[in-house]
Structure formats: structure tokens, C-alpha cells
Amino acid sequence: MEKQQGRTKGKSIVGSIDWLTILIYAILLAMGWMSICGASYDYGSSTSLLDPSTRSGMQVVWIASSMLLGGLILLLDDRLFDTFAYLIYAALLALLFVTPFLAHDIKGSHSWIKIGSFSLQSAEFAKFATSLAVAKFMSSYGFQLQGSLKNFVVCFLLIAMPMALIVMQRETGSALVYTSFFLMLYREGMPGSILFAGVSAVIYFVVGIRFAEDMVIGGTTSLGVFAVEALILVFLIGMVVVYTRPSVVYGSHSSGETHSSSKAYRSTMLVMCLMGICGMGIAVVVSKYIFPFDVTLVQGVLIGIIVLYLLYTAIASHIIRYFYIAMFAIGSMAFFFSAHTILYKVLEPHQQKRVLVLLGLQDDPKGTGYNVIQAQIAIGSGGLEGKGFLNGTQTKLKYVPEQETDFIFCTVGEEQGFIGSAAVLGLFLLLLLRIIYVSERQPYAFGRVYGYCVFSIFLFHILINVGMVLGLMPVIGIPLPFFSYGGSSLWGFTLLLFIFLRIDAGRNRMLR
Amino acid sequence: MSGNTNLEYRKYVLGFAAVLIVALYVLRLFVLQLTSDDFKLRADSNAFMKRILFPARGAISDRNGTLLVYNQPAYDILVTMREQIGVDTLDLCETLGIDRAWYERRMAEIKDRNRNPGYSPHTQQLFMSQLSTEEFSRFQEKMFRFQGFSFQKRTIRQYTTNHAAHILGDVGEVSPKDIEADDYYRAGDYIGKLGVESSYERQLRGIKGTEILLRDVHGRLKGSYHNGDYDQHPIPGKNLTLSIDIELQALGERLMQGKLGSIVAIEPSTGEILCMVSSPTYDPREMVGRQRGRKHMELSRDPMKPLLNRAIMGLYPPGSTFKTSQALTFLEEGIITPNTEYPCSHGFRFKGLKVGCHGHGSPLALVPAIATSCNGYFCWGLYHMLGNHTKYHSVQEAMTRWKDHMVAMGFGYQLGVDLPGEKRGLIPNADFYDKAYRGSWNGLTVISISIGQGEVTLTPLQIANLGATIANRGWFITPHIVKEIQDEQLDTLYTRKRYTHVASTHYETVVAGMARAVEGGTCRQAHNSDYVVCGKTGTAQNRGHDHSVFMGFAPRVNPKIAIAVYVENGGWGATFGVPFGALMMEQYLTGHLSEASEQKAQALINRPIYYGEAAR
Incomplete structure (x- = not known):
């Protein structure tokens, strides 16, 4: 249907714009503004919500200017972005570089440049610039990600340079956003195993450290270590299923080989399920009800036995994939325990704390997870329908920290309830899926790569920000797109999204 | 474009990842918002401060309408333990006219859950009761320096006469037993102790009101909740008219000075007691305010038993x-x-x-x-x-x-x-x-x-x-x-x-x-x-x-x-x-x-x- 339209000659730019995305954008902006009103409104204040001296009034200015900005971008020629991609990238890198020298110290961060009475955060604008540069590079003639180390390294550098500069501004959260480019790289051909290994490492680290101190199952087992070791077991079983099924190993027809590989597959699955799942289950029950002991030790032994069996199978069946899976298990255990050991045994307590705070695993001015608890109270107290517009007590009385910026989702939860907050998440999901859809319809790699960059950045922001507010993710201070207060982030996200919409709107002309 | 065809399936992987994350978060929202009231209660206890509004105690007059007992404003000093950190104790003691030892002892008493069963470090506890207007004004000037300390306005009993102590009785702080026996009372409340103050306690005390105030994260009050729609105004206690004739009572007490015994007069047609003298007696005006405890102790040790209503x-x-x-x-x-x-x-x-x-x-x-x-x-x-x-x-x-x-x-x-x-x-x-x-x-x-x-x-x-x-x-x-x-x-x-x-x-x-x-x-x-x-x-x-x-x-x-x-x-x-x-x-x-x-x-x-x- 779309493609048919595309072939229609003389189709206007206006007709090619993805109006659905703009509609979602507009709804999110409106809901975002309501949340800002809720978060910044002061009880007993008679000031209008539109008064520019209030944050809600100021946000109206930011929203209006963003819409203007978006409109301007749609008026530009889409070839401009392709042409000037590197130039824009270089300019933003320069801006990022000078920022710490011009910036004032705001809560230890050196990322804000003051222009008149406004402050701009340069890091927010580096995202679209980096996306453009990466898209330009990856769409160059004859570009291949797979099998070319040089290409991979250049890509990596394009992403890593702004990241490093932002770390220098002490904005670790914003810098971490760039790790999301791996999602785009995966779509463009990076081996899935790298993404999987990367994601696994992050999960091991975050889960392992965040819950390290929670003792469960009879009080002798660290939840963090237990969860990570259980995850490793689950990953191993998953990998055996995905990579060593007989049909995967040797296609569907070659009876002799299939016989031996299916035999190896069946026995491995049996051993893993028996040892892994049943063994672990028994250990948990014994520790909880009979006598408490450290279940993680049993898990370690079980993983060890499984690794030995995998190695044996690799040799016996001549299927090298079992070897790789065994290596994954060894790598996982080695990574997790070395990280754990370095953090808790090698580092001094104050260094430990610095690492944890840097990674957002420990951000406790009051020492008891106060912020996260207050955020959860705010959301939890909203119930099904919420307390109503401007009626949230938790946010209105400033119990939630950073409630207009990083913790803005609390206001949605408290005032709009489950219905409102689930609707917001639903809208974000719709936006993300729409971006995938639009990316996939791009005729050239430039548009598609840029589209996946946009997707990755939005997904990362939502994953971290909402997860943090819900108490599922470490406290990393990054804004929730279109909701968090502030001109820089709103302009940054608007630029990112509308450049993509403009590129998409030009797809038909390109085909001509 | 070539080489991408076999990667196109990856859009499903990424799309699925997005769906999975959102589904997980919606599930988390469901658990937080719909499975328990706990967060709602905690938000309420964060934001709402219920302040008790004390009703004025009923006045007492004699059979001819002469006012005998009325109320006068007094102030209680309250403390919230969790918030009183870094207060200059010396300055506080000086302002309130107490010494360091008294301060330490009182603080220990407040924290002792045996003596103060309703203790919580987050709620206001009675620190000192019944300050006069003059004493209070000195404290009020400096109150901003004493974080965690606040006050409540109360009334104390005032007597127009030094007679009829046994009949009128007095009010004092409730005992743990009183609190246990009647839900109306909280630690630091007053209750009628003797005389009609005790026997007509229910009529005299009135009904307490509550005011719901909003409190921000710093403990600052941000005004009343919903313009006070949910507040309950206190209902003042009922006034009593006694059957005694205070002139007759005064004469009786004068006659009995220095003697032990009693004079009781009754109006036969109504059973109204016109006077009820018990000697020795005491001045009811001394049984008011903070010295009540000491005075009461003194009287109870007197071998002539002045507290006994003969x-x-x-x-x-x-x-x-x-x-x-x-x-x-x-x-x-x-x-x-x-x-x-x-x-x-x-x-x-x-x-x-x-x-x-x-x-x-x-x-x-x-x-x-x-x-x-x-x-x-x-x-x-x-x-x-x-x-x-x-x-x-x-x-x-x-x-x-x-x-x-x-x-x-x-x-x-x-x-x-x-x-x-x-x-x-x-x-x-x-x-x-x-x-x-x-x-x-x-x-x-x-x-x-x-x-x-x-x-x-x-x-x-x-x-x-x-x-x-x-x-x-x-x-x-x-x-x-x-x-x-x-x-x-x-x-x-x-x-x-x-x-x-x-x-x-x-x-x-x-x-x-x-x-x-x-x-x-x-x-x-x-x-x-x-x-x-x-x-x-x-x-x-x-x-x-x-x-x-x-x-x-x-x-x-x-x-x-x-x-x-x-x-x-x-x-x-x-x-x-x-x-x-x-x-x-x-x-x-x-x-x-x-x-x-x-x-x-x-x-x-x-x-x-x-x-x-x-x-x-």
C-alpha cells in the first residue's frame, strides 16, 4: 500500500510525511506538559500554569519552540543531512569539547553552557549528530560491517568519541546512552553473539551488584549471586537449544550425522535439565526448609559439572558449538566473579562507593534508598485511576526528588494512575515500533541506519528512565523523552525524530 | 542493500525486545499500583498531618450564675524526635527556663515506651505542658531555631474563687490507665481528676476536632487539605450550673477554718446541694498548670488529709x-x-x-x-x-x-x-x-x-x-x-x-x-x-x-x-x-x-x- 503510493509520481512531501509519528509525538508532548504542571504546581499558589515564571509555563515555551523547530526541519531538503552529516558531527564534537571549559559547575556536572538567561546542554544535541555521522559512514559505497575490522573500529570510534567527551563533562548517564548504538549495529550485521555477550555482561553486573546484599533462602544466600548463576544456567540451556539442535547443526537431511548429533543433543539437554534445574531446585528447598546453607556454592558446582559435560560432548561428537557454549559459561563466571571480587575485595570502601555511585547503583543521599522508595510510593499510591490532575500529594509536596526531570514518570503514575501510565508506556511502544517500521521502508541504508539509531536511543532512555523510577534499574540520571522538563532535551529529541521524519518523507523522490 | 536481506529478521528481535521491556514495566506498574494499598497509606502518612483541635472545656458556675471555673489559653511544647537534630539544647533550656538535667530526663521519658506507649520518633510528642502566655512568647520568638519543636494551643482551668475545691475538683494529665480505658485520650491530654471535673468529664470535655494539614518533605506545613473540607471542628464542652450557693459555701468554709469536719446543706424540695464544706480544704487555684503534680503530692501527704472530701x-x-x-x-x-x-x-x-x-x-x-x-x-x-x-x-x-x-x-x-x-x-x-x-x-x-x-x-x-x-x-x-x-x-x-x-x-x-x-x-x-x-x-x-x-x-x-x-x-x-x-x-x-x-x-x-x- 505504502509502496504503491510511493511509486505515484508527483506525490507531495506533505503526503509522504509520517503523520502517525507526529500524532504520537504531539500526544506525548501534551501528556508531558500535564505532568510538568503536576510536578511543579505549588499548593495554594495562585500563579497561572501558563505563567513563564513557573516551570509549567516555561515548558510551554519549550514545546512551542520544539514544534517550530520540527516544522523548520520538515521544510529543509533531506539531502542536506546526508551532505553535511560529518560537518555537523565535527561541530558538535567541538562544542562538546569546549563545553567543560565554558560550563558552570551544577551539582558536579560541567555540561551546561549559559547563553543569556538560558542554559543549553550540548550532550543532548550530540545524539542526532552522532546518528547522522554513523548513518553516513555505514551507508558509504561498499560498506560491510561483517568481516571488516576496520569498518567496525571506525564505527566504534564515531560512537565512542562523543561518549568520552560527555564522560569528561561528568555526565555519565548521558554517555551511557551511546552504548545503545549496539542495537543498531546488531541490525546492520554485527554478530548476535557480541550483542548477547554485551547484554549478558551488563545484566550480570547490574543484577549481581544491585542485589548482592539482599540475603534470601534461609538468609544465607546472596540474591545477586544466586540470580546471576541461575541466569547463566538458563542462558546455557537456551544456547544449547538455539545452537545445537540437530536441525540447526546439519540442515534437515543427512541421516547418519543427524543421528549422532541428536543423540549428543538429547543427552546434553537431559544432563543440563537434571543437573541445572532439578539440582538447583533441590538445593533451594533443602536450604530453605531443612538447614540453611549458601545455595550459590551448589550452583557453582552444578555449572562446573555442566561445563565439563559440554567439553566432553564437544570432543565426543566433534561438534565445536558445545565448546563455544562451554567457553561462554566459563567466561560468564569469570567475568562476574572477577568484577565482584575487584569491587568488593580489591577496592577500598570509598573507591567502591565511587564506582557504585558512578554506575548509579548507589545514589542515596539519605542512605536508605529513600529516593527510589519515595518514587515507588508516588506511583503505587496512584492506584487504577490516579489522584487526578494536580492532586498528587507525593509529588506536590516534593517527596520525590528530581520530580520535574528524571523522576517525572512519578507524576504520571500518581496523578493518572495505572491507566494513564500504562497508556504512556503503550504510546512509547507504538512510537518505537513505528520507528522500526519506517526504518525498514527506507530505500537506502542512510535512512535505515539513522532510523535504528533513533530507535536505539529512545529505547535506551525509556528502559533506563522508567526502570529507574519503577525501582528496577539503577538510578542513572537521563531524561524521559518529551516528559522531562527542559529545553535542551526536548529540542534534542525533536531534532532526532524530525530529521528522521524528513529523511523518510524524501523516500519517494529518491526512488524516482 | 545486498547482505541485508538475511538480517531483516533482526527487526523482529529488536521489536520484540521493545515489547518485552514495555510489558515488563506494565506488569511492574500493575504490581505497584493495583495489588496493594500499602503505597497509598504511605503516601498519606507522608503528606497528611492530622492535628487535633482541642475543644474548650465547659465552664462551671454556681446556682446564682456566678462564674466559678473558666478557661485560659496555655501552650504545650511538642517535639518530633526524628526532626530535632542539631538543636542548641542550651539555648532551648534557657528559653524555656529549664535546666539541662530536666531536659535529658524528659527526653528519656518520652522515648521510654513503657511510660509513653504511643511513642514514635516521627510524630509530635508532648515535651512540656501548660506554658503561660508570657512563657510561651519567649519561646515563640526563637522557635525557628528549634527544629522539630512545635506547639499546640490548649486551655487551662482558671478559678474565680478559692472556695469549693472538693466540689469543683481539677484537671490533670491523663494516666496510662485512663488512656487504656477510653479511646478519646492521647498521652498529654487532660482529664478531670476530682469533683465535678471528674464526674462530669464526659459533658465538660467536649468532642475533639481534627484538622488535616499537608506537610512537605521538609516538614513544612502547606495549608489544609481540600480547603479543610475534611476537617472536623471541635465541639466545646457543656457548661455546668452547680446547685451550690458560693456565698453560703464561703461562709461554711470560713466557719470551719482550723476545724475538722463538714457542713452540708440541701434544698429539700429538689435535693440540690446548697453547700458542701469539707475542712481542711485547699485553694483550687493552686491545682492549675505545671505545679499541680507537686501541689497534689504535698496535699496527699498532709496528715489532716485535706484532699479527703469529708x-x-x-x-x-x-x-x-x-x-x-x-x-x-x-x-x-x-x-x-x-x-x-x-x-x-x-x-x-x-x-x-x-x-x-x-x-x-x-x-x-x-x-x-x-x-x-x-x-x-x-x-x-x-x-x-x-x-x-x-x-x-x-x-x-x-x-x-x-x-x-x-x-x-x-x-x-x-x-x-x-x-x-x-x-x-x-x-x-x-x-x-x-x-x-x-x-x-x-x-x-x-x-x-x-x-x-x-x-x-x-x-x-x-x-x-x-x-x-x-x-x-x-x-x-x-x-x-x-x-x-x-x-x-x-x-x-x-x-x-x-x-x-x-x-x-x-x-x-x-x-x-x-x-x-x-x-x-x-x-x-x-x-x-x-x-x-x-x-x-x-x-x-x-x-x-x-x-x-x-x-x-x-x-x-x-x-x-x-x-x-x-x-x-x-x-x-x-x-x-x-x-x-x-x-x-x-x-x-x-x-x-x-x-x-x-x-x-x-x-x-x-x-x-x-x-x-x-x-x-
């Missing part, structure tokens, strides 16, 4: 005043007629038993026997009643009949006055004597109860009520101290007539006897030319010097006041009892004392009674 707690032998009740009983039982005469030669002599009497004519009929307070007459009466085997089957039955008459006259049990701590006194019954004498007793054994001695004890209130009953010729209304409660009916107990078992014609005979006593008998001093007084003296024997007792009423027709005077160790009834009774009647019936009476009063006040070392 009018309802003092158990005394009624002496000869009791003879009136005996006369009524014998008449009703047909043991005697008004014309029955008994001999008396300086007392009752029979089978070796002798009850002495003073000189008067013999034999005597009932009216002169009452007028001269002849012991012999009433001893014979009781002896004949308990020994009457034709009328009663046994001495036990006769005794039971006697006891029933006594109980019907309001003896032996609490009358039910609306004050706390009333005693019942003792009227012995057949069982009592069966136990005491192992069943072997007769009229002679117990003969002294007929003249108000022996085992019989009454409270002064019961003696006064006897006077009221005779004045009414056979009925009384339960004596009570509260005449009116604002917007509320009195208990029917205080409006209903209670009849004795004796016919009113018999009462007329006794009234005649009491009138004769004033005309020319033992109560001559009580004579007044303006109205006819009826009276009966009593000289109650006890281990020490005799008690001086008087019971009477006036006028004879349509009586307005019945009175009992009991002066411990005062000697003859005529020494203090009769003149005191006469003065009180004069004050109440004419509204003042004549000059001669005033001089007489002063002379009596100046006449000391020696109570031994304990009185010093």
Missing part, C-alpha cells in the same frame, strides 16, 4: 441526730405512739446495762424526748422493737425490718451523689450481729445503735439528707451538686422522689419534736425570730473528745434548707454544731448575716479546737 467520704457516728430516724421507725412499726412514755433516770438502766443521760423530767413522751435528746427513750424503743415476739418471729427479723427502714432513709448505701468517691457508711444487719456475737444477741446487746453510736456510721451528706427527708415529711430526691447541664437533661436519679417506709403523719410528730428542741430544748441557740427552725443536736462519743453535730431545717413549713454540721472533737452539739447550723441557715434564708450573728461567727472562728501534734 462530706461524702467521712464516716462518722451520727450521734443523737439519728434519734429522729429511730422515732420514725418505732412509730411506723407501732412500737410506740406519740403518747407513749418511757422513764429515764439519768439514763437507761436495765439488767445491769446503763446508758447514761443528762437531767430532765421523767417519764417522757416522744416530742419532749426529741427536744431534750433523751437517751433512755430511744433505748427503750429499740429494746421493745427487737424484743417484740408477737410482731416479729425473731430478733433477726426485727433487726431486718429496722435495717430496711434505715436503708429506705438513705443510710447504709451510697446515696448516689454526682461526685466521685462517695462512701456508703454502715448500717448493721442481722447477719452482721450473728457473725459478731455467734447468733447470741438481743436488743440490749446492740442498744447503742438507737442513739447513733455503736456500729452505725453515716456520712455528713447522709445526715443532711435525713434533715431533708424530715423537712419533706417522708421523701427525698437524691442529693446532687449539678443543677443544670447545658443542652442536656439531668439524670432522672436527680429528679425522682424517693419515699421512705414511714408515713408522713409520723414525720409531723418528729418535726414537732425538732421544733420543740429549738424552742426550748437542746437547740435553743438556733432560734430565729424571722422563721421557725427545726433541729436536732448530736454529741457523738468517740475515742477522743466528742464530735459536735447538728441536723436541722428551716423554715418548718415549706422548708428551704436542710443542713448537717459535723465538727470533729467539737464537744457538745450545742457548742459548734447548733450555732454553725443557725448561721448557715440565716445566711441562706436572709442572704446575709446580721451584725450580731457576724460577731458570733467571728467568736466561734476564733475558738480553737486542739487536734494534737498532727494538726501543726
Whole structure:
């Protein structure tokens, strides 16, 4: 249907714009503004919500200017972005570089440049610039990600340079956003195993450290270590299923080989399920009800036995994939325990704390997870329908920290309830899926790569920000797109999204 | 484009990742928002501060509308432990006029959950109570420096008079027991402790209100919730009008200065108590505010027991005043007629038993026997009643009949006055004597109860009520101290007539006897030319010097006041009892004392009674 339209000659730019995305954008902006009103409104204040001296009034200015900005971008020629991609990238890198020298110290961060009475955060604008540069590079003639180390390294550098500069501004959260480019790289051909290994490492680290101190199952087992070791077991079983099924190993027809590989597959699955799942289950029950002991030790032994069996199978069946899976298990255990050991045994307590705070695993001015608890109270107290517009007590009385910026989702939860907050998440999901859809319809790699960059950045922001507010993710201070207060982030996200919409709107002309 | 075709499936992987994350978060939202009320409650306890609004306690005035007790603003200092960090203790102590040791001790007391069961470091706790306006203003100036300290406005009781302490009672901080017994109270609240403050606590205290305030993360109050729509205004306590006449009460207290005992006056037609003096007494104004505890302790250690309300707690032998009740009983039982005469030669002599009497004519009929307070007459009466085997089957039955008459006259049990701590006194019954004498007793054994001695004890209130009953010729209304409660009916107990078992014609005979006593008998001093007084003296024997007792009423027709005077160790009834009774009647019936009476009063006040070392 779309493609048919595309072939229609003389189709206007206006007709090619993805109006659905703009509609979602507009709804999110409106809901975002309501949340800002809720978060910044002061009880007993008679000031209008539109008064520019209030944050809600100021946000109206930011929203209006963003819409203007978006409109301007749609008026530009889409070839401009392709042409000037590197130039824009270089300019933003320069801006990022000078920022710490011009910036004032705001809560230890050196990322804000003051222009008149406004402050701009340069890091927010580096995202679209980096996306453009990466898209330009990856769409160059004859570009291949797979099998070319040089290409991979250049890509990596394009992403890593702004990241490093932002770390220098002490904005670790914003810098971490760039790790999301791996999602785009995966779509463009990076081996899935790298993404999987990367994601696994992050999960091991975050889960392992965040819950390290929670003792469960009879009080002798660290939840963090237990969860990570259980995850490793689950990953191993998953990998055996995905990579060593007989049909995967040797296609569907070659009876002799299939016989031996299916035999190896069946026995491995049996051993893993028996040892892994049943063994672990028994250990948990014994520790909880009979006598408490450290279940993680049993898990370690079980993983060890499984690794030995995998190695044996690799040799016996001549299927090298079992070897790789065994290596994954060894790598996982080695990574997790070395990280754990370095953090808790090698580092001094104050260094430990610095690492944890840097990674957002420990951000406790009051020492008891106060912020996260207050955020959860705010959301939890909203119930099904919420307390109503401007009626949230938790946010209105400033119990939630950073409630207009990083913790803005609390206001949605408290005032709009489950219905409102689930609707917001639903809208974000719709936006993300729409971006995938639009990316996939791009005729050239430039548009598609840029589209996946946009997707990755939005997904990362939502994953971290909402997860943090819900108490599922470490406290990393990054804004929730279109909701968090502030001109820089709103302009940054608007630029990112509308450049993509403009590129998409030009797809038909390109085909001509 | 080539090479991408086999990667296109990855869009599903990424799309699925997005769906998975959102699904996980929606599930988390579901758990947080819809599975428990816990977060809602925690948000409420964060944001809402319920402040109790204390109602004004009801005012108390006397029967003529003279205000006796009212309220004055006072301030309590509160502390929230969790918030009072970094306060300059020295400065605080100086401002409040306390020392460091007191501060430390008080803080420890607050935190001690045994003494302060409702303690929480997050809520306001009472630190210091009842600061005067001046004391408070010094604190208020500096309050911003004392983080975690706040105040609440309360009222304290103020008294216009230094009289009637036992009747009015006072208020003090609730005890842990009070808190446990009644949900109304929280630590630091006040409760009526004695007198009507205690017995009418429910009416006086009113109903507390609450104000819901919003409190931000720094503990600052941000105004009321929903413009106070959910606030409850306090309902002030009800005002009480007492039946006492404060002038009469004042005179009674003046007369009893330096003496132990009690004066109780009752309006016979209504049962309203006109005055209730218990001596020694104390100044109710000293039982206010922070010094109450110390003062109370001091009074409770005084060997003269000034806290004891002798009018309802003092158990005394009624002496000869009791003879009136005996006369009524014998008449009703047909043991005697008004014309029955008994001999008396300086007392009752029979089978070796002798009850002495003073000189008067013999034999005597009932009216002169009452007028001269002849012991012999009433001893014979009781002896004949308990020994009457034709009328009663046994001495036990006769005794039971006697006891029933006594109980019907309001003896032996609490009358039910609306004050706390009333005693019942003792009227012995057949069982009592069966136990005491192992069943072997007769009229002679117990003969002294007929003249108000022996085992019989009454409270002064019961003696006064006897006077009221005779004045009414056979009925009384339960004596009570509260005449009116604002917007509320009195208990029917205080409006209903209670009849004795004796016919009113018999009462007329006794009234005649009491009138004769004033005309020319033992109560001559009580004579007044303006109205006819009826009276009966009593000289109650006890281990020490005799008690001086008087019971009477006036006028004879349509009586307005019945009175009992009991002066411990005062000697003859005529020494203090009769003149005191006469003065009180004069004050109440004419509204003042004549000059001669005033001089007489002063002379009596100046006449000391020696109570031994304990009185010093």
C-alpha cells in the first residue's frame, strides 16, 4: 500500500510525511506538559500554569519552540543531512569539547553552557549528530560491517568519541546512552553473539551488584549471586537449544550425522535439565526448609559439572558449538566473579562507593534508598485511576526528588494512575515500533541506519528512565523523552525524530 | 542493500525486545499500583498531618450564675524526635527556663515506651505542658531555631474563687490507665481528676476536632487539605450550673477554718446541694498548670488529709441526730405512739446495762424526748422493737425490718451523689450481729445503735439528707451538686422522689419534736425570730473528745434548707454544731448575716479546737 503510493509520481512531501509519528509525538508532548504542571504546581499558589515564571509555563515555551523547530526541519531538503552529516558531527564534537571549559559547575556536572538567561546542554544535541555521522559512514559505497575490522573500529570510534567527551563533562548517564548504538549495529550485521555477550555482561553486573546484599533462602544466600548463576544456567540451556539442535547443526537431511548429533543433543539437554534445574531446585528447598546453607556454592558446582559435560560432548561428537557454549559459561563466571571480587575485595570502601555511585547503583543521599522508595510510593499510591490532575500529594509536596526531570514518570503514575501510565508506556511502544517500521521502508541504508539509531536511543532512555523510577534499574540520571522538563532535551529529541521524519518523507523522490 | 536481506529478521528481535521491556514495566506498574494499598497509606502518612483541635472545656458556675471555673489559653511544647537534630539544647533550656538535667530526663521519658506507649520518633510528642502566655512568647520568638519543636494551643482551668475545691475538683494529665480505658485520650491530654471535673468529664470535655494539614518533605506545613473540607471542628464542652450557693459555701468554709469536719446543706424540695464544706480544704487555684503534680503530692501527704472530701467520704457516728430516724421507725412499726412514755433516770438502766443521760423530767413522751435528746427513750424503743415476739418471729427479723427502714432513709448505701468517691457508711444487719456475737444477741446487746453510736456510721451528706427527708415529711430526691447541664437533661436519679417506709403523719410528730428542741430544748441557740427552725443536736462519743453535730431545717413549713454540721472533737452539739447550723441557715434564708450573728461567727472562728501534734 505504502509502496504503491510511493511509486505515484508527483506525490507531495506533505503526503509522504509520517503523520502517525507526529500524532504520537504531539500526544506525548501534551501528556508531558500535564505532568510538568503536576510536578511543579505549588499548593495554594495562585500563579497561572501558563505563567513563564513557573516551570509549567516555561515548558510551554519549550514545546512551542520544539514544534517550530520540527516544522523548520520538515521544510529543509533531506539531502542536506546526508551532505553535511560529518560537518555537523565535527561541530558538535567541538562544542562538546569546549563545553567543560565554558560550563558552570551544577551539582558536579560541567555540561551546561549559559547563553543569556538560558542554559543549553550540548550532550543532548550530540545524539542526532552522532546518528547522522554513523548513518553516513555505514551507508558509504561498499560498506560491510561483517568481516571488516576496520569498518567496525571506525564505527566504534564515531560512537565512542562523543561518549568520552560527555564522560569528561561528568555526565555519565548521558554517555551511557551511546552504548545503545549496539542495537543498531546488531541490525546492520554485527554478530548476535557480541550483542548477547554485551547484554549478558551488563545484566550480570547490574543484577549481581544491585542485589548482592539482599540475603534470601534461609538468609544465607546472596540474591545477586544466586540470580546471576541461575541466569547463566538458563542462558546455557537456551544456547544449547538455539545452537545445537540437530536441525540447526546439519540442515534437515543427512541421516547418519543427524543421528549422532541428536543423540549428543538429547543427552546434553537431559544432563543440563537434571543437573541445572532439578539440582538447583533441590538445593533451594533443602536450604530453605531443612538447614540453611549458601545455595550459590551448589550452583557453582552444578555449572562446573555442566561445563565439563559440554567439553566432553564437544570432543565426543566433534561438534565445536558445545565448546563455544562451554567457553561462554566459563567466561560468564569469570567475568562476574572477577568484577565482584575487584569491587568488593580489591577496592577500598570509598573507591567502591565511587564506582557504585558512578554506575548509579548507589545514589542515596539519605542512605536508605529513600529516593527510589519515595518514587515507588508516588506511583503505587496512584492506584487504577490516579489522584487526578494536580492532586498528587507525593509529588506536590516534593517527596520525590528530581520530580520535574528524571523522576517525572512519578507524576504520571500518581496523578493518572495505572491507566494513564500504562497508556504512556503503550504510546512509547507504538512510537518505537513505528520507528522500526519506517526504518525498514527506507530505500537506502542512510535512512535505515539513522532510523535504528533513533530507535536505539529512545529505547535506551525509556528502559533506563522508567526502570529507574519503577525501582528496577539503577538510578542513572537521563531524561524521559518529551516528559522531562527542559529545553535542551526536548529540542534534542525533536531534532532526532524530525530529521528522521524528513529523511523518510524524501523516500519517494529518491526512488524516482 | 545486498547482505541485508538475511538480517531483516533482526527487526523482529529488536521489536520484540521493545515489547518485552514495555510489558515488563506494565506488569511492574500493575504490581505497584493495583495489588496493594500499602503505597497509598504511605503516601498519606507522608503528606497528611492530622492535628487535633482541642475543644474548650465547659465552664462551671454556681446556682446564682456566678462564674466559678473558666478557661485560659496555655501552650504545650511538642517535639518530633526524628526532626530535632542539631538543636542548641542550651539555648532551648534557657528559653524555656529549664535546666539541662530536666531536659535529658524528659527526653528519656518520652522515648521510654513503657511510660509513653504511643511513642514514635516521627510524630509530635508532648515535651512540656501548660506554658503561660508570657512563657510561651519567649519561646515563640526563637522557635525557628528549634527544629522539630512545635506547639499546640490548649486551655487551662482558671478559678474565680478559692472556695469549693472538693466540689469543683481539677484537671490533670491523663494516666496510662485512663488512656487504656477510653479511646478519646492521647498521652498529654487532660482529664478531670476530682469533683465535678471528674464526674462530669464526659459533658465538660467536649468532642475533639481534627484538622488535616499537608506537610512537605521538609516538614513544612502547606495549608489544609481540600480547603479543610475534611476537617472536623471541635465541639466545646457543656457548661455546668452547680446547685451550690458560693456565698453560703464561703461562709461554711470560713466557719470551719482550723476545724475538722463538714457542713452540708440541701434544698429539700429538689435535693440540690446548697453547700458542701469539707475542712481542711485547699485553694483550687493552686491545682492549675505545671505545679499541680507537686501541689497534689504535698496535699496527699498532709496528715489532716485535706484532699479527703469529708462530706461524702467521712464516716462518722451520727450521734443523737439519728434519734429522729429511730422515732420514725418505732412509730411506723407501732412500737410506740406519740403518747407513749418511757422513764429515764439519768439514763437507761436495765439488767445491769446503763446508758447514761443528762437531767430532765421523767417519764417522757416522744416530742419532749426529741427536744431534750433523751437517751433512755430511744433505748427503750429499740429494746421493745427487737424484743417484740408477737410482731416479729425473731430478733433477726426485727433487726431486718429496722435495717430496711434505715436503708429506705438513705443510710447504709451510697446515696448516689454526682461526685466521685462517695462512701456508703454502715448500717448493721442481722447477719452482721450473728457473725459478731455467734447468733447470741438481743436488743440490749446492740442498744447503742438507737442513739447513733455503736456500729452505725453515716456520712455528713447522709445526715443532711435525713434533715431533708424530715423537712419533706417522708421523701427525698437524691442529693446532687449539678443543677443544670447545658443542652442536656439531668439524670432522672436527680429528679425522682424517693419515699421512705414511714408515713408522713409520723414525720409531723418528729418535726414537732425538732421544733420543740429549738424552742426550748437542746437547740435553743438556733432560734430565729424571722422563721421557725427545726433541729436536732448530736454529741457523738468517740475515742477522743466528742464530735459536735447538728441536723436541722428551716423554715418548718415549706422548708428551704436542710443542713448537717459535723465538727470533729467539737464537744457538745450545742457548742459548734447548733450555732454553725443557725448561721448557715440565716445566711441562706436572709442572704446575709446580721451584725450580731457576724460577731458570733467571728467568736466561734476564733475558738480553737486542739487536734494534737498532727494538726501543726
